[in-house]
Amino acid sequence: MKQRIVGKGIVCTLLLVAATAAVHSQTAAVSSDPVMRAMVDELQRSINELQFKDLDKPYFVQYVILDQERYRASATFGALTSSDTSRGRIVQAQVRVGNYDFDNSEFMTGPAFQGPPPSGVVSETVIENNYDAIRHSLWLATDAAYKQSVEQLARKRAFVQNKIRAEQIPDFSKETAVTAIGTMRALDIDKTRWEKQVREWSNIFKDYPEIQLSRVIFEAQIMHRYLVNSEGTQTLQPSMLVSIAVEAATESPDGMRLRHWIPFNASSFDQVPSVEEISKAIVEMAADLTALRTAPVLEADYSGPVLFTGQASAEMFARVLVPNLSGQRLPLTDQQQAQTNRSELVDRLNRPVLPRFLSVFDDPTAQRIGNQELLGHYQVDDQGVPARRVSLIEQGVLKTFLMSRRPGKDMPQSNGHGRSVVPGRETAQIGNLFIQSKEGKSYEDLKQELIKMCREENLQYGILIKALDTDTRSPIGMPVLTYKIYVADGREELIRGAFAQGIPIRSLRQIEAVGDDSFVVNRLSGGELPTPTSIVAPSVLLEEMELKRPSGNQQRPALLTHPYFERN
Numbered sequence: 329m330k331q332r333i334v335g336k337g338i339v340c341t342l343l344l345v346a347a348t349a350a351v352h353s354q355t356a357a358v359s360s361d362p363v364m365r366a367m368v369d370e371l372q373r374s375i376n377e378l379q380f381k382d383l384d385k386p387y388f389v390q391y392v393i394l395d396q397e398r399y400r401a402s403a404t405f406g407a408l409t410s411s412d413t414s415r416g417r418i419v420q421a422q423v424r425v426g427n428y429d430f431d432n433s434e435f436m437t438g439p440a441f442q443g444p445p446p447s448g449v450v451s452e453t454v455i456e457n458n459y460d461a462i463r464h465s466l467w468l469a470t471d472a473a474y475k476q477s478v479e480q481l482a483r484k485r486a487f488v489q490n491k492i493r494a495e496q497i498p499d500f501s502k503e504t505a506v507t508a509i510g511t512m513r514a515l516d517i518d519k520t521r522w523e524k525q526v527r528e529w530s531n532i533f534k535d536y537p538e539i540q541l542s543r544v545i546f547e548a549q550i551m552h553r554y555l556v557n558s559e560g561t562q563t564l565q566p567s568m569l570v571s572i573a574v575e576a577a578t579e580s581p582d583g584m585r586l587r588h589w590i591p592f593n594a595s596s597f598d599q600v601p602s603v604e605e606i607s608k609a610i611v612e613m614a615a616d617l618t619a620l621r622t623a624p625v626l627e628a629d630y631s632g633p634v635l636f637t638g639q640a641s642a643e644m645f646a647r648v649l650v651p652n653l654s655g656q657r658l659p660l661t662d663q664q665q666a667q668t669n670r671s672e673l674v675d676r677l678n679r680p681v682l683p684r685f686l687s688v689f690d691d692p693t694a695q696r697i698g699n700q701e702l703l704g705h706y707q708v709d710d711q712g713v714p715a716r717r718v719s720l721i722e723q724g725v726l727k728t729f730l731m732s733r734r735p736g737k738d739m740p741q742s743n744g745h746g747r748s749v750v751p752g753r754e755t756a757q758i759g760n761l762f763i764q765s766k767e768g769k770s771y772e773d774l775k776q777e778l779i780k781m782c783r784e785e786n787l788q789y790g791i792l793i794k795a796l797d798t799d800t801r802s803p804i805g806m807p808v809l810t811y812k813i814y815v816a817d818g819r820e821e822l823i824r825g826a827f828a829q830g831i832p833i834r835s836l837r838q839i840e841a842v843g844d845d846s847f848v849v850n851r852l853s854g855g856e857l858p859t860p861t862s863i864v865a866p867s868v869l870l871e872e873m874e875l876k877r878p879s880g881n882q883q884r885p886a887l888l889t890h891p892y893f894e895r896n
Contacts, residue, residue: 361457367393369463371466383478385425387425387431390555391420391466391555392422397413399412399515399549402545405542406531417454420752422448426481432478432480432481433480434499448476451465495737497735497737502559503712506561506712506714511566513568525603526544532607534892537893541575541576544610546571553710570594573592575588576614578617586621588797589797591798593703595703630826630877632782633778633869633870634873635790636870638795641866641867642865643851645763648833649833650863655674655729656732679725680726681724682724685767686764686839687765688721690717691717691762692709692745702850704758704862705759710746714744716743732755734756745759747859749854749859757853763863769843770844788814789815791812791826794810828875829874836870840869840870843867846864847864851863
């Protein structure tokens with residue numbers, strides 16, 4: 329017994345020493361980094377001294393600095409169109425006045441088209457590690473953010489003074505302070521190699537005379553995200569993103585424009601697919617586009633069963649389900665039309681939203697599934713809250729939502745999903761979303777189920793969608809590889825021109841069956857500085873979906889043939 333007690337004492341001592349060493353290491357990292365040191369010092373000054381006359385003193389101050397280094401190269405038809413490196417830093421100061429229950433944030437007044445309410449001040453800052461220059465930028469941003477916040481709070485108080493608010497939900501959640509200092513990374517890239525590679529990939533299209541436009545874009549970036557706040561959180565999250573995008577377009581004999589776009593996204597050079605894999609994908613893409621030129625057009629509007637497989641299934645879930653998994657409460661506003669982004673599932677907690685054989689969870693802590701990388705992995709979210717696994721839908725029943733630091737009804741805390749690469753407008757978003765089922769069927773069984781459903785509805789064919797063009801504003805993406813599956817013999821026929829107007833979230837309750845497969849899509853959500861996410865989903869058979877045939881006049885085909893192929 330004594331030996332056991334002594335053993336436990338030794339273990340506790342070792343753990344204490346290890347913890348002390350880790351804290352010392354992180355403290356040393358903070359003090360040696362002029363960027364972090366400038367943020368910490370200016371934050372402390374703002375906490376101690378920031379207040380104007382009789383106005384509210386800040387109860388929360390936060391600084392975020394994004395340091396980005398990026399290389400980009402693109403090529404078309406075997407020749408470079410660009411090759412450049414850029415470096416930039418932006419700083420954001422967020423100053424909250426009032427208190428956690430009621431502060432200046434999330435209040436909109438005036439026309440809805442003015443956009444979301446401001447949350448702090450964002451500006452460019454110096455790219456050198458100059459302590460004084462960085463503090464200067466933080467000081468200016470803090471001053472502007474404080475003045476903005478006290479004005480917002482005054483307007484918000486005036487607005488609610490004579491209003492009866494049904495729910496008294498806090499504006500901001502209190503969270504435990506976190507210290508997470510990652511190791512700095514450098515963008516070490518062989519530009520000559522990648523310039524050569526994008527030329528070679530773009531050169532593949534020279535074998536396809538019917539492809540009119542094509543481009544290959546390679547981009548690699550290192551991002552260091554610094555965050556410090558008055559609660560005591562200090563984080564430095566380094567991340568890398570490597571993206572290869574291939575796009576091509578052609579024109580059918582009747583003038584219809586046809587386009588395809590495929591992305592490859594990874595968190596390091598080691599995770600990028602091999603040159604051979606990408607080359608094979610480009611060849612398949614070019615062959616598919618060439619076949620689409622002469623494929624028959626969808627001759628009539630279609631309403632009936634649709635089978636989504638592979639990338640198309642994952643993208644469908646990204647467009648239809650994902651936006652409704654956020655528990656982000658809408659801003660307080662006097663404009664009814666501003667309330668359009670409300671989740672359609674907000675009133676269906678603890679009620680069925682999917683078939684019983686489907687469950688959904690989000691786990692940003694997962695780094696891989698099998699040998700496939702998950703791009704949505706992160707340790708701490710963009711509000712300094714540790715990432716965690718969240719079970720969202722269990723056996724078809726909605727159990728909870730993804731939460732940022734903006735509380736919702738019966739959900740007072742963040743669950744580590746406050747995300748936005750551009751600081752100041754963090755919302756509840758996915759990391760790695762998993763759609764899982766224990767009743768998966770083979771592709772052939774799903775196909776036979778589709779045929780059976782069509783036969784019962786007296787349809788001559790059903791629809792199979794294998795790929796969606798995600799680089800579009802269409803509600804679910806533009807169907808690229810769309811097939812008729814004929815009831816009579818099971819034959820698959822490639823068609824073109826089908827357009828999907830959207831899928832209501834309620835339609836997902838009518839998923840008839842899912843596949844025993846699992847397809848991973850590593851997506852980039854957002855604009856210039858996108859948020860990396862991953863979706864893992866099986867093939868799905870929807871009971872009903874509407875597809876529209878093309879309408880309107882097509883443009884005239886090109887008058888002259890491609891000069892390269894005319895010579896050859």
